[in-house]
Amino acid sequence: MAGIYIHIPFCKKACTYCDFHFTTSTKYMNEMVEAICREIILKKNRLEHQQIGSIYFGGGTPSVLPTAALQQILATIEKHFSISSDAEITIETNPDDLTALKISQIRKLPVNRFSIGTQSFFNEDLVWMNRAHNSQEASDCIKRSQDAGFENLTIDLIYGYPLLTNEKWKTNIQTAIELQIPHLSAYSLTVEPRTALAHAIEKGKQPDVSDDQSADQFMMLIDTVTSNGFEHYEISNYSLPQKYAVHNTNYWKGVPYLGIGPSAHGFDGYDRYINVANNAKYMESLAKGQLPETLEQLSTTDKFNEYVMTSLRTMWGLNLEKVEKDFGRSYAEQTKKLAKPFIFNGKLFKEDDIIKLTNKGKLFADGIAAELFAENE
Incomplete structure (x- = not known):
């Protein structure tokens, strides 16, 4: 929901x-x-x-x-x-x-x-x-x-x-x-x-x-x-x-949500909408019946990188099966390859198709996620 x-x-x-x-x-x-x-x-x-x-x-x-x-x-x-x-x-x-x-x-x-x-x-x-x-x-x-x-x-x-x-x-x-x-x-x-x-x-x-x-x-x-x-x-x-x-x-988990109010972000499952972070401009725009927002179109790579960042932060981890289904086999294979050094040094561990942070790895969560990002073409 x-x-x-x-x-x-x-x-x-x-x-x-x-x-x-x-x-x-x-x-x-x-x-x-x-x-x-x-x-x-x-x-x-x-x-x-x-x-x-x-x-x-x-x-x-x-x-x-x-x-x-x-x-x-x-x-x-x-x-x-x-x-x-x-x-x-x-x-x-x-x-x-x-x-x-x-x-x-x-x-x-x-x-x-x-x-x-x-x-x-x-x-x-x-x-x-x-x-x-x-x-x-x-x-x-x-x-x-x-x-x-x-x-x-x-x-x-x-x-x-x-x-x-x-x-x-x-x-x-x-x-x-x-x-x-x-x-x-x-x-x-x-x-x-x-x-x-x-x-x-x-x-x-x-x-x-x-x-x-x-x-x-x-x-x-x-x-x-x-x-x-x-x-x-x-x-x-x-x-x-x-x-x-x-x-x-x-x-x-990437569920769609509306963002309401100045500076609020919303996500429709595909793209992000960002409201102006200015109270006067926000109210002026809506007084005219206009939405005070800009659209941030997300590429496939953007969506993949966001999934990596958010999923790794949770106890449910990064699901390689989901990566392959939503983004393609090449993304899944590249993720497994990039995760190997972190699994070796005890910052990540893999259970079946799920990659998770260890407690040691949680100290470096953002940095590890960035190393698993795909590059925009």
Whole structure:
């Protein structure tokens, strides 16, 4: 089943490390919601005859929207698309937004999953990141959500930053486990250009991140959560059995999805559509009844390389039989040939027609995938 992603470009504060498209001004929030609904209507035939199995509100911080705005967007989707009765409907939230009142309001919507941007359970780390919440709110909002009936929760954690000792990282992981979170997303801090963090490092005001620290903490994470019953089903994602994120898993499996909102990407199974990453231009375009998007036509080689990149990141691995069926025998034979050195040095292993990363190989996932790419003719 297909998915719908809605990008909500509003945040209370700018995190030091973030390079996603967002604004801290909510001046045109109502106009943005109207534009998003117009885009949904204009794209109502994009997923014709396909049922919607997941809806994902990302951003930005969707939880800053009033509940009535979320309801308006969901009602527009429901009017123009066929939504599965058991569809996963996720909203990204920040802990400080999940008050008892907000949770009770969202509970009345068809939203059935929270993705909570916790990042850390230590105050000093949250201040360093310029997060809007504190450590008490980080744990309280999880318990509050569970008490209200939201059992399908995931939280984000970040590792590999200078303040995070291994002991603190162990505490963050253990806290997530003790809070009975069924799904965890954990990301190594990367220094993105043009962010406040990148600027501070360039000026010598902050130390750079350490690859060795990130690698050590990545392995700590894998060991700890897998020994507690979690499956490491994608490089940055861990869940209890069968608690995988439906929406994100569909990305990695190449399932079509609509991208709605400024900067959002969509994929129809053949080509990618990319919305303008400018709020004013996005709204102006839709006010004229025009879609604010550009088409990225994907060649066979592009699609193969994307399959290599996404499949290798997952526990399901790269299926050579699928490669041969979808792309041809030459692609499959070349992939087997290029994978051999990595199998020999213990970074990949092969089970029947499936190639997977070893734990050692997971440290080099992107680099290994790039070595298996085919070249565009």
